[in-house]
Amino acid sequence: xxxxxxxxxxxxxxxxxxxxxxxxxxxxxxxxxxxxxxxxxxxxxxxxxxxxxxxxxxxxxxxxxxxxxxxxxxxxxxxxxxxxxxxxxxxxxxxxxxxxxxxxxxxxxxxxxxxxxxxxxxxxxxxxxxxxxxxxxxxxxxxxxxxxxxxxxxxxxxxxxxxxxxxxxxxxxxxxxxxxxxxxxxxxxxxxxxxxxxxxxxxxxxxxxxxxxxxxxxxxxxxxxxxxxxxxxxxxxxxxxxxxxxxxxxxxxxxxxxxxxxxxxxxxxxxxxxxxxxxxxxxxxxxxxxxxxxxxxxxxxxxxxxxxxxxxxxxxxxxxxxxxxxxxxxxxxxxxxxxxxxxxxxxxxxxxxxxxxxxxxxxxxxxxxxxxxxxxxxxxxxxxxxxxxxxxxxxxxxxxxxxxxxxxxxxxxxxxxxxxxxxxxxxxxxxxxxxxxx
Numbered sequence: 001x002x003x004x005x006x007x008x009x010x011x012x013x014x015x016x017x018x019x020x021x022x023x024x025x026x027x028x029x030x031x032x033x034x035x036x037x038x039x040x041x042x043x044x045x046x047x048x049x050x051x052x053x054x055x056x057x058x059x060x061x062x063x064x065x066x067x068x069x070x071x072x073x074x075x076x077x078x079x080x081x082x083x084x085x086x087x088x089x090x091x092x093x094x095x096x097x098x099x100x101x102x103x104x105x106x107x108x109x110x111x112x113x114x115x116x117x118x119x120x121x122x123x124x125x126x127x128x129x130x131x132x133x134x135x136x137x138x139x140x141x142x143x144x145x146x147x148x149x150x151x152x153x154x155x156x157x158x159x160x161x162x163x164x165x166x167x168x169x170x171x172x173x174x175x176x177x178x179x180x181x182x183x184x185x186x187x188x189x190x191x192x193x194x195x196x197x198x199x200x201x202x203x204x205x206x207x208x209x210x211x212x213x214x215x216x217x218x219x220x221x222x223x224x225x226x227x228x229x230x231x232x233x234x235x236x237x238x239x240x241x242x243x244x245x246x247x248x249x250x251x252x253x254x255x256x257x258x259x260x261x262x263x264x265x266x267x268x269x270x271x272x273x274x275x276x277x278x279x280x281x282x283x284x285x286x287x288x289x290x291x292x293x294x295x296x297x298x299x300x301x302x303x304x305x306x307x308x309x310x311x312x313x314x315x316x317x318x319x320x321x322x323x324x325x326x327x328x329x330x331x332x333x334x335x336x337x338x339x340x341x342x343x344x345x346x347x348x349x350x351x352x353x354x355x356x357x358x359x360x361x362x363x364x365x366x367x368x369x370x371x372x373x374x375x376x377x378x379x380x381x382x383x384x385x386x387x388x389x390x391x392x393x394x395x396x397x398x399x400x401x402x403x404x405x406x407x408x409x410x411x412x413x414x415x416x417x418x419x420x421x422x423x424x425x426x427x428x429x430x431x432x433x434x435x436x437x438x
Contacts, residue, residue, distance in 0.1 A: 028163045029286040032170040037279055039174035044272060045340050046181050050190045053344055057264025058192040060271045063199070064252045066142040070115070074147055076240025077104060078154035079292075080233060083374055085158025086293035087300060099226035103233065104151050112144035142196075145203035149173075152210040160293050168210040177202035239378040243369075246382070246389040250415060253389070254408040257396045262404055265344075270405045272337070273348035274412075276329055277355035283321025284363050287314045288370045295367070295374040304432065307371070311427075311435040315366030322363035326356035351409050358413030361420060366435030368423035380426040388419025 048056045081104050088096040149168060157165035180198040184190045190198075255274070259267045291314060298307050330353045338346050372381045392415035399407025427435045 025162055025290040029166055029170075029289060030282070032163065032166045033282045033286060035171040036174055037282070039171075039178045040275065041340065043174065043178055043181060044275060046178075046185065047190075047195060048268065048272070048345065049342065050181075050185055051192055051195065053265045053268045055192045055264075057259065057267040057271075059195050060255060060267055061259045061264070062192070062196050063142075064255050066146070068249070068252060068256075070112075070143045070146045071241070071245045074150050075244035076237050076242070077107065077147075078150045079240050079244070079373055080237055081151055081154040082158045082292050083236075083296045084233065085155060086160070086296040086374075089159065090297050090300060093227075095225055095227035096229065099228040100233075101155060102226055103228055103230060104155075105148070108144070108147040108151055112147050115143050141200040142203060145200060145207055149203060149207045149210060152207070152214050155214055156210075157289065158293055162290050164213050166289060168206040168213075172209055173202050173206040176205045236376070236378060239382045240373065242382045243373070243378060243385050246385040250385065250389040250392050250412075250419070253392055254396055254400075254412055257400055258405065258408055261400050266405055269345055269348050270351060270408055272345050273351035273355060273405070273409070276337075276348065276352040277359060280322045280325035280329070280356050280359045281362065282325070284314075284318035284367075287317055288367050291367055292370050292374055295371055299371075299375040299431075307431075307433050311366050311368075311371060311433050312438065315364065315436055315438075318363040318366065319360070322356070322359050326353070326360060329353055329356055347405070351405055354406075354409050355412060358416040361417040364436055365420040365424040366427075368420070368427040368435040371427050371431065371433060371435060372423065375431055377426070377430050380430055381423060384419050384422035384426060387422060388415040391415045391418055 047059060051059060081100065084100050085097065088094075088100065153165040153168055155165075177199055180201060181190065181195065184194060184198060255267055255271060258270055291310060294310070295307065298310070329349075332349070337349050369381050369385075372378065392411050395411035395414060396408060399411050401407075403410070424434075424436050427433050
């Protein structure tokens with residue numbers, strides 16, 4: 001009962017108090033994202049310079065493949081773990097907390113083994129010939145590692161420890177990878193296959209730290225016998241998995257189709273543009289990370305006024321951060337990219353600016369997707385994200401052969417805008433919460 005009373009007290013706090021807590025958590029997560037951004041830029045510079053356009057394109061293709069193969073493990077499970085952990089803590093349901101943890105890790109262990117076999121068969125039969133096949137094979141070890149890492153981090157996030165949940169994948173993994181790459185280059189060189197092997201090692205190191213943090217910060221109550229709501233969890237997992245799968249396809253389909261239709265050099269240029277543009281969403285992602293467990297608790301408590309206030313503030317913060325990042329990308333232009341990764345990638349600059357146009361729409365629609373998922377209306381999110389992914393696939397098929405990388409960018413902008421406008425409309429009609437910036 002003490003946890004429930006605390007929750008009710010929090011929902012009664014003035015908006016300014018909750019806003020201060022949101023800002024403080026956001027600042028800490030922003031520091032993690034700054035480390036992530038710096039490490040990502042350094043990795044891009046090192047890998048693009050060491051591997052060249054063709055080798056770096058092979059590396060990006062294999063990395064996208066690993067992320068797509070991990071979808072049955074990762075798709076929806078982290079979101080489900082965050083939501084169910086937050087609700088179980090709010091009701092002091094220790095037995096469900098213990099059961100949820102065992103069930104989630106067991107699901108990752110079982111499905112990642114099957115996926116590893118499937119990925120191995122795919123790489124042997126259908127992967128690109130030559131060096132590309134070897135690089136694709138090395139995507140297999142990432143699947144299980146990414147699954148365990150994301151689930152462990154989601155448990156910490158469900159305990160409303162967003163910093164501890166963000167550190168492993170947001171800072172530790174890229175820093176370890178950066179250190180491994182620097183050591184490999186100092187030792188004499190690096191191949192695309194070697195880069196993938198180093199990435200798997202970085203994931204393993206980040207996972208070890210996360211498991212230690214989970215044991216210390218989010219200790220499962222040993223006295224409670226585990227209670228499993230597997231049927232209910234699986235019912236929610238399917239639509240949440242579809243959401244993640246469609247979103248990942250929406251984010252990676254352009255890279256994969258460029259690799260098939262245009263070749264590794266186009267993948268490398270577009271991949272750098274997408275990475276640069278993706279930094280514009282850092283503010284929105286930080287806000288969503290902090291908000292998710294709070295949204296679940298506030299919705300369960302019926303605190304509609306608090307939800308509306310949080311959604312409005314989140315949309316404003318996200319829109320301002322994306323606009324500022326987009327302006328910085330536009331001002332930096334080709335000279336900055338040429339200085340970092342060389343003249344072969346200069347055409348990535350206008351692509352990045354164009355991609356930021358779609359991200360402005362995403363930010364301005366607010367945390368509609370997080371709110372729908374935390375309130376148990378994940379099917380509405382499925383429909384919106386699936387519509388965006390379907391449109392993205394159709395537009396890529398038409399525009400990439402005609403316009404190459406600009407066509408992929410146009411497909412991404414239009415499909416992202418459609419999906420998030422549909423999400424904002426669903427939040428307003430189903431939940432009565434207007435999530436867009438105003």
